Amino acid sequence: MSRTTSATVPSGPSRSTAPAIEARKLTKTYGEVKALDGVSFTAQAGTIFALLGPNGAGKSTTFKILTTLTRPDSGTATVAGLDVVRQADQVRTTIGCVAQKPQFDPDATGRENLHLQGRLYGVSRAETRARAQELLDRFGLTKAADRVARTYSGGMQRKLDVALGLMHRPRVLFLDEPTTGLDPEARAEMWKEITHLVADEGLTILLTTHYLDEADQLASQVAIVDRGRVVAQGSPEALKSQLRGDAIHIELTHPPLNGEIHRALDRLGTVREVTVDATTVRARVDDGARAVPAVLAALESVGVGVASVTVSRPSLDDVYLRYAGRAFAQADTEVTA
Numbered sequence: 001m002s003r004t005t006s007a008t009v010p011s012g013p014s015r016s017t018a019p020a021i022e023a024r025k026l027t028k029t030y031g032e033v034k035a036l037d038g039v040s041f042t043a044q045a046g047t048i049f050a051l052l053g054p055n056g057a058g059k060s061t062t063f064k065i066l067t068t069l070t071r072p073d074s075g076t077a078t079v080a081g082l083d084v085v086r087q088a089d090q091v092r093t094t095i096g097c098v099a100q101k102p103q104f105d106p107d108a109t110g111r112e113n114l115h116l117q118g119r120l121y122g123v124s125r126a127e128t129r130a131r132a133q134e135l136l137d138r139f140g141l142t143k144a145a146d147r148v149a150r151t152y153s154g155g156m157q158r159k160l161d162v163a164l165g166l167m168h169r170p171r172v173l174f175l176d177e178p179t180t181g182l183d184p185e186a187r188a189e190m191w192k193e194i195t196h197l198v199a200d201e202g203l204t205i206l207l208t209t210h211y212l213d214e215a216d217q218l219a220s221q222v223a224i225v226d227r228g229r230v231v232a233q234g235s236p237e238a239l240k241s242q243l244r245g246d247a248i249h250i251e252l253t254h255p256p257l258n259g260e261i262h263r264a265l266d267r268l269g270t271v272r273e274v275t276v277d278a279t280t281v282r283a284r285v286d287d288g289a290r291a292v293p294a295v296l297a298a299l300e301s302v303g304v305g306v307a308s309v310t311v312s313r314p315s316l317d318d319v320y321l322r323y324a325g326r327a328f329a330q331a332d333t334e335v336t337a
């Protein structure tokens with residue numbers, strides 16, 4: 001199914017009105033693949049902005065353009081008011097960048113890694129020592145500071161990577177999938193650190209993620225990216241509150257016959273935005289609890305077996321479904337496959 005529409009949802013005031021990042025109609029093609037097809041968004045200073053999308057949506061390509069690692073084919077972007085193509089060198093000293101792949105030297109200690117990073121950025125010796133200690137304390141790495149980084153847990157290694165990105169006190173920090181591969185506890189800790197960073201260091205953070213809950217929890221603004229385009233943008237609350245009523249999620253016992261479910265639910269006149277895939281039906285209704293008996297009866301009348309029914313308030317998953325025309329998990333698996 002093709003995408004339906006796109007939207008920008010207004011939301012409440014942010015801490016500052018100056019844009020820290022502006023992307024305008026970015027395009028990028030790799031051979032036959034159109035990775036970006038006109039990506040535009042604005043992130044305000046002093047906020048956390050999330051680029052949320054399934055695998056292959058174009059998040060990393062946008063990240064690479066904004067951090068000057070690659071150039072767009074067309075379109076423009078500024079970071080802290082600097083053009084990412086024409087003023088790439090200045091952008092590099094203004095931003096911190098934490099890529100998906102580890103950036104530390106596994107055979108050096110945490111402290112040595114931080115000292116080296118400080119020197120690479122031309123930070124004075126005294127400031128490097130002080131900043132390294134400050135970051136080790138902030139990320140709970142002081143005890144492990146003089147152990148080689150190879151011996152750190154996954155969560156500690158990720159924290160060291162973020163600390164490296166902060167050594168030169170950047171104004172804007174880019175985090176590419178900051179919690180991928182972390183266990184739930186390490187993930188929660190990383191979320192806490194990211195939130196504190198914005199408050200304590202006055203940073204703007206742009207993070208890419210394919211975790212809906214991560215964008216929902218952390219970001220004051222989210223741009224949902226699908227197939228190289230921003231299909232919806234706004235605060236998580238504003239995006240969700242746009243969707244009227246409740247979401248109904250029905251797991252079927254076996255794949256449905258083509259068209260049967262749509263016809264049966266349409267006849268009820270109270271069910272909208274019905275999507276059906278392998279063994280799942282999703283739809284929206286004004287009052288979930290009231291609608292469920294009629295929905296189940298309608299499915300039974302066309303011989304469809306139901307394994308479970310869930311009624312929930314709208315989530316970012318529902319927002320994605322509305323604007324991309326397919327469920328987030330389905331899009332994630334399509335590209336992986």
Ligand SMILES: Nc1ncnc2c1ncn2[C@@H]1O[C@H](COP(=O)(O)OP(=O)(O)OP(=O)(O)O)[C@@H](O)[C@H]1O
Nearest residue numbers: 030033035053054055056057058059060061062210
């Ligand atoms: N260097 C490259 N050469 C060829 N194709 C590429 C290259 N980089 C990205 N692509 C393609 O461009 C599209 C967007 O990729 P991108 O990595 O930006 O997506 P993503 O949203 O970051 O996904 P993921 O979370 O899987 O990294 C994908 O189809 C990808 O295969």
